[in-house]
Amino acid sequence: ILDQWFESEPLKATLATDAVIGAMTSPHTPGSGYVLLHHVMGQLDGRRGAWGYVAGGMGALSQAIASAAAARGAHIFTEKAVCHVLLGKGGRAQGVVLQDGTEVRSKLVLSNASPQITFLELTPQEELPKDFVQRIQQVDTRSPVTKINVAVDRLPSFLAAPNTRDGRPLPHHQCSIHLNCEGTHLLHQAFTEAAHGHPSSRPMIELCIPSALDPGLAPQGCHVVSLFTQYTPSVLAGGRPWDEQARNTYADTVFDCIEAYAPGFKASVVGRD
Template identity: 65%
Template sequence: MASQVWRIRTRGALAPLVTVKRTIYSTVKTHYDAVIIGGGHNGLVAAAYLQKGGLKTVVLERRHVLGGAAVSEEIIPGFHFSRCSYLLSLLRPHIYRDLELKKHGMKVYMRDPHAFTPMLEDVVGGLPPRSLLLGSRLDMNQMEISKFSKKDAKAYPEFIAHLDNLAEAIHPLLDSPPVDIAGLTEGGFWRRIAALRSATPLIQCGLKLGKNIPDFYEIITAPIMKILNRWFESEPLRATLATDAVIGAMTSPNSPGSGYVLLHHVMGELEKEKGAWGYVEGGMGGVSKAIANSARSHGADIFTEMDVHQVLVASDGSAKGVVLKDGTEIHSRVVLSNATPHVTFKTLTPQSALSPSFIKAVDQIDYTSPVTKINVAVDKLPNFLAAPTPDGKPGPHHQCSIHLNCESVEVLQMAYNDCLEGRPSSRPMLEMTIPSVLDPTLAPPGCHVVSLFSQFTPYSLEGGRAWTEQDRESYADSAFSWIEQYAPGFKSSIVGKDVLTPPDLERIFGLTGGNIFHGAMSLDQLYLARPLPFMSDYRSPIKGLYLCGSGSHPGGGVMGSPGWNAALAAMADLKRG
C-alpha cells in the first residue's frame, strides 16, 4: 500500500526506507494510579496533569512514535512530515503555560500572511491570474479583497470582528465539562449545588454573547453560505472563507451546521494572537514531544509499542487497569482512553460489561470523513502562475494555507456531490501547506515538504468497494494534475509521496472512519451530546474509565481541553473516593 512503502529517487533509482526506532525510558510497572491508553496529545496532556496532581501515571502508545495524529515522521529519507495533523492554533493557552511547553522544547513559526487563494483564469494583457492573499493586516486584506469587490473590502473588518466576538464567547465552555444536567434534575442537595457551579461557564458564555445570542444561534445551525451571502458578494472571498467551514467535515457550504465548523477553526490563538495558525518546529510531533517532556519532568512513565488489548473490569464493574496484547496486566485506580469512543467501547472494553442499549448508542456515533491526506516531498518550491517566483525563493504566499480549487463555492459543492455518490472528487478541494518554507529542519537544502489536506473522498468507493493501490495512485495523480494547472512544474518536482485515504487514517492512527475529530463535529455530537447525550462528562458507564480524547467535549483539533477536563474529572472522583 502507498501508505506503507515510501521511496525516493536516489541517483536515478528508487530506494526503500525502513527505519524504526524504539526508545525505552524506564521499565513498565505492574501498578499505577492512572493508566492512559494512547499517546496522542490529549492523552499526554491528561498524563501531565494527573502526574502533577500526585497520581503515578503511565501512558501506553500502540505505535513506535508518540503523538497520535499530532505526529512527525521521516517517511521519506531526509523529509520530516506532520503526517496527519499539520497546523497549530487551538491549543489552549493555559495548557501551554501550565505545562511550560516552550521550556520543554516547543517552538512555533508564526505565519503572516496566512491564506492564499490563486485563481485559474486566462491571462489578460500579459498579467498573471488574480489571487487573494489574507493576513493579519486589515488594510492589506482590504486592498486584496478590493480586487474583487470594494463593497466586500469595506465589510470585511466588521465581519472579522463579529466572528471574533462569537468565537471568544465560547472560550469558557472549552475549559470546563458540559453542564451536569443529571445532577441538576436528579441529584441530592450537594450534587445539585455542584451542578449549579457546572453551569457557570455556560452563563459566562451567554453574558459574553449578550445581544449576539441570536447571531451565535444562527452561525451554529445555518449553512455557512446563508451568512457569507449576507456579508459578501465576491466569489473568491466567499469560497475562501467557506473552506474553513467544511475542512475535515463531511459537509458542504450549503449544509446546515457548517457555520460551526468555521467558528471552531477561528476560535484559537497562538502566541497571544487571536485566530493565528502556525507551524511547529520539527512538525506537529514537536507539540506532542513537548507535552511528553513536561509529563516526564513530573515523573510520568511514557512507553511506545505498548499495545493495549483490553480494559480490565473488576467483579464490581469498575475499571482496574489494562491488559496488553502480550498478556501483561497493568493495574491502576483509573483508566483514561485517548482512543475514539468506538475503539474504547467496541474494541477495548469487554462487551459483557456494557449494556446493549449503550453499545447500540455507540454504534450510532457518526465518524464519516471526507479527508485524504497526501504528504509530498519535492525538490523545488511550487511556482504559482498567480504569484510567480522564478528565482525559486519563497514568496509570502508560500507560507500560507494555499487554497486550490477553492475560487468558487460551486466548485466546492461539486466536489462534495461527487463524494456523496461514492466517488473521489474529480476536482478536489485542496489545502496545501509548505511548512519547510519557515522551518528548515524538515527537508534537505533546496527541497521542501508539502502537505495536501484534500476533500472530498469517501471511506468506501462506489458499491462499497475498498480502496486499491490503483485507486490511491489515480486520486493522487488527479490532485497533482490540478496543482500543475496552478503551478506548472509541480509534478516533475515530486520525489516521494504518502497517500492516506480515510481507511488508511483509521488503520494507522486509530481514527475511526478516518475522522480526524474522533467523530463528526455536527450539532448532534457537540457539548451535551459529545460523544453521547448521557455521557458528556468524560465518565463512562464503567466506574473509573474515562474518555480523554477528541471524541469527548469540546471536540477535535490539537486543543488539549479533552485531556485537561478528563484529568480533572478523574482526580475529583478519586478525591471523593
C-alpha cells in the same frame, strides 16, 4: 453566513473551506456554519482565528508532551497495544491487559484511543449501559479527507504569484494555499461527486509548505508539502476497494490540479505518501 458578510466569490469560497474541512458536508449543508465557527474560534499568540505550524514538525509536539511527562516521572511504553481494560467490582477500571498478555494494574485508566475503540473494542460490553453503547455505535466519524505528504526538490511556483529568481519563499508560501476554491459551487460539486461514491474530480485542496517557515524540515532548497484534500468517500461506488490503484488514481488527480496552478510541481516531486 458568508453571503451576509462578503461579496467576492473566491473569498467566500476560500472561507467556506473552513465550513466543510474534515466533514462530509457541502457549504450548503445546514450545520456547516458550526464547522466554520469551530475552525475560526481558536486563537494563537493572541490572534483570533490564527493557526500555526509546530516547529520541528508535528512529531515535535508529541516529543514535547512526552518529555514534559517524563520530567514529572511518567514512564512511556510504545508499541504496546492494549487488548482490553480490566474491570473490577461495580465496573470500575482497574488497569489494562496488553496484547502480549502483560497486566498493568492502576487506579485509573485514561484512553486517548477513539471512543469506538475504547468502548466497543477494549471494554467488556456487558459492563456498559446499553443505551451508552448504542450512542457510541451511532457516532458518525466518516471523513472525506485524504492527506498526502509530499517531498519536493524546489518550491512550487504558482502562475498567480511566480517565484523570484533566488527561489526564496514568498509570503504566500508561508500561508495555507487553497486550490480549486474559486467558487462555492466547486466545493459543492466536489462534495456531490463523493456523496455518490466517487472521489472528487476537482478536489478541494489546502496546501501548506511548513518548510517555508521551518527550513530544518527538508534539505537545503527542498521542501515538504502537506496536502489536505477532500472529498474521498469512505465507501466507493459499486463496492470498489480503496486499493493502491484507487489511491494512486486519486493522488494523480490532486497532482494534476496542482500542476495547473503551479506548472512544474509534478516534476519536482521526490516522494509522496
